[in-house]
Amino acid sequence: MAEDVHYCPLHECVFSGDVRRLSGLLRLHDVTKKDKHGNTALHLAVMLGRKECVHLLLAHGAPVKVKNLAGWSPLAEAISYGDRQTISSLVRKLKQQAREQMEERRPNLVSALNQMGDFYMELKWDFQSWVPLVSRILPSDICRIHKRGSSIRLDTTLVDFNDMRWERGDISFLFNGDRKPNLSLTVLDNKAELYQRVRYEETEMEIEDEVDILMSSDIMAAQMSTKSITFTRAQTGWIFREDRKEMVGPFHSEFYVINGMLLESRKRREHLSEEDLQKNKAIMESFTKGSTQGFDNNGEPVRRPSLSPPPESKVSWEEYIGSEPGNHPTLGRNLVYKETSKAFKATVAMSPDFPLSVDMLLNVLEVIAPFKHFSKLREFVLMKLPPGFPVKIDIPILPTVTAKITFQEFAFRNDIKAELFEIPSHYIEDPTRKK
Template sequence: MSSKTLEQEFPIHWLVWHNSYDELDQLLKTNGEQDKEGLDPRGRTPLHLAVTLGHFESTRVLLRHGANANTENAGYWTALQEAVSTGDPELVQLVLSYQDRQRQSKRNVSIPELLEKLKESPDFYVEMKWEFTSWVPVVSRMCPSDTYRVWKSGSAVRIDTTLLGFDNMKWQRGKRSYIFQGSGNSATVMEVDHDRGEVYAETMELTVSPSDIGLPSEEAVAARLMSPIVTTYIDTDKISFERNKSGIWGWRSDKSETVNGYECKVFGASNVELITKTRTEHLTEQDKKRCKKVNRTPLESFLGVAEEHSKREAGASNGDLMSVMYNPSNITPEEYFNVHIDLGDRDIGRPMDQTTKTQKFKANLWLCESYPLTLQDQVIPIIDLMAANNAHFRKLRDFITLQLPAGFPVKIEIPLFHILNARITFGNIFASEEPIPGVECVRENDEMTCSVDESSFFPPPSYANIGEAHQSRLRDEDDELLQFAIQQSLLEAGTENDQVTFWEALNRSKPTSNNLHSHEDQLLQRAIAESLQSGVISPGSEENPETGPSTTTTQPLPRDTSLDDDLRLALEMSQRELEDTEKRRREEEEELNRIIQLSLTDK
């Protein structure tokens, strides 16, 4: 294929490749119909290509003409993450500022649209209980829970919460209401702080462009350049749903359970893979030493997180930018844009230093075909409202928008991170189980509805009106930074002589005589450490169902003899529970075998 043909087929990409930014600007000005989000044969948009090649001028032109800074490429990397990989602070600052601006613009457009969509659906009240759990024994007791209370009337929505999220590695608690009121092409969003008696309000209109957010601070840019690039996502390609079985005749009986008074079919989602990819090619050697883990953390070993390293070697660090090569394989444009040419492991951009971790889960769903809410018209718009500023709701949205079996997911379990799972349960529908001020449950014949008083969508008159809600208050949890912060806190929270509890690790605090949270926390950490030392679970070991367990030698953890008695008791109780479970399983199998033998004898 000739260069002229490739240039005609990929006009924007071709100009980006050669960094012909003046011609690119003229093309986008005179022909606005050009597809700025089209993919080249390697799966990159023009913006991704410009950023990966480190072409600052072409990147700026594309962003000025509205190229989407929030799209992901085939590897689930955003343009901002690719900019960070170059180690260029000016490029990172540029892309980050437009990403923030575009997110604000999308929020301004999407919220009025969602409220208008909700206007036509029946009014309702429902509670969503979020329970955070972990796969480490006993840790679930320490994980928080919260109940989101949702009121909807016409185009007005109110969502109450007490768990505000992560901030500086601490679970933030408080009483907040988020009130959304739609009116035509505009919407008012209020954040009501009940602890302080303050109201922050913001008005959004579809026709109004977002205010200029300004350039990100040097500190915000430096924080990204000094941290690994992390992306976490659920691989939805292989997920399949099948009905769970129950009882001794499990191979015949479909499992059903009653959840908050509604009969539900229980389904399991198999092949749910939570994938975390981490890149460090942009880090200086000093940063790499700070971030590098000689061995995996005890918690990661305990969870048996599979880990793979990419085949590519790391390129120059950002401490030696002059030696950065954005096309180290010397790929020609004719090779790059020709779909028939297999580049193999060769690629543009700085040579990638990537680690991939994969954790498999079996998610569960409790589906009811007679639940009085509709997922598509009533619940998903609510989740979309919260997903704009909450990473947990984004993961819930990604999961429930899959092709689920028939029914409403009254209860659902999904993975959030490698250390946290979430169980979401819908309840108190129409305030039928527990009365709620401003909500009247209406029962007619076999149907149930409710009426919601308008007063539910107005803050108390005694509260102080502070003004417009600032974007930083409606926090957008950044998965990549949160993941890295958790990993780093697990590494840095303790020293060789310190015993760190899991909760202290999440809080990124050093253990002292004043901040040891509780005897149970200490016992939990000692139980984990003891199990890692005693061989109950070997540090660094992973068990592959096909190849069996493998073991990596690690340094022993320090002992605290003051807790030995309680520790032994905890381990004994855990062992007895495992033995009882195994005993019941064997008894069921033996009973089943006897029944089968009797049936054969009768014949």
């Protein structure tokens, strides 16, 4: 028998603000359940400003990284509502849940890496834009990846790529799967001869800085829509058309055109005043330079205060649950909303000769996903691709920028040295990161 989507006792409790009953029901009901609008009980608690319900749901492990039918998470709704304490609680919980998920996946990941042969691989990144002149200034990079046992080393000169800003450097990223989680990720700055352990836990100050950024900027949701994607064989030749086949490095490859790829991005800014929007540029610039937006007389950072709450919702549970899926009455602030959608034509070259499988590549990409452009590559590779291995890919990274990624070299090797995965003895710990 199908479950009745209207039967959502946790959601109903949150609506009426009955904290005592909610506490009792949480022992019996699934805190991850969504209603017909895709909202969890946590979504509703945040939208309606029911703080006690929020804390109770978080204490029972309500997921923070979950989207409703409109594509928004509880954190997005909390930013819209504007209660600083709630936003902080959700950010902390989100990080804790991400750590726990990584820990759960880790044993399988380590054993998958151990079972795979050791190898050396080169990936070339070329960033391109259809905007005149921008292509000239975009970076390119060759990433070198060594894998030995359950350890991976990535060498790159492109540290980060975000909103048309990128950082150059000479960076090595080390993952040692046989070490404790808090010692397994290290970043080496080879120019400055410094190393930095990647911490799983942020300091209080870092969390509060992040809350300031969230409260000061647009609520963003961007996703690659893969629903309507189809692959067709790329053609070559003017008169006699035939399927395009080429060598990519040493690999025989067949080229496909990817049709129907959409980059959908959505912005909300109902929580920002006109003054905010003007101040934002200055604040964001100061954050990217590593300082917060100002300090008081005691040297403490000045934090963004909570917004005045939106008017109390007059919507009843019956009106809410009786409305069309994804189209319920407004529960918090009226949305200030902008949606853009851009279609991309992309190509991918698939090779049957490549010695690594797509599943193996996904395990490697999971380790290096902290680099944002690699997480995009991972999203892409998760798509239902034609047979073979994607040795050359065009993927949109930003609405105006496409990355061309080429797997130009790959070899299984049994001579990869253990010292590659060690911190050189003369490197010192980055003093700015010791806190």
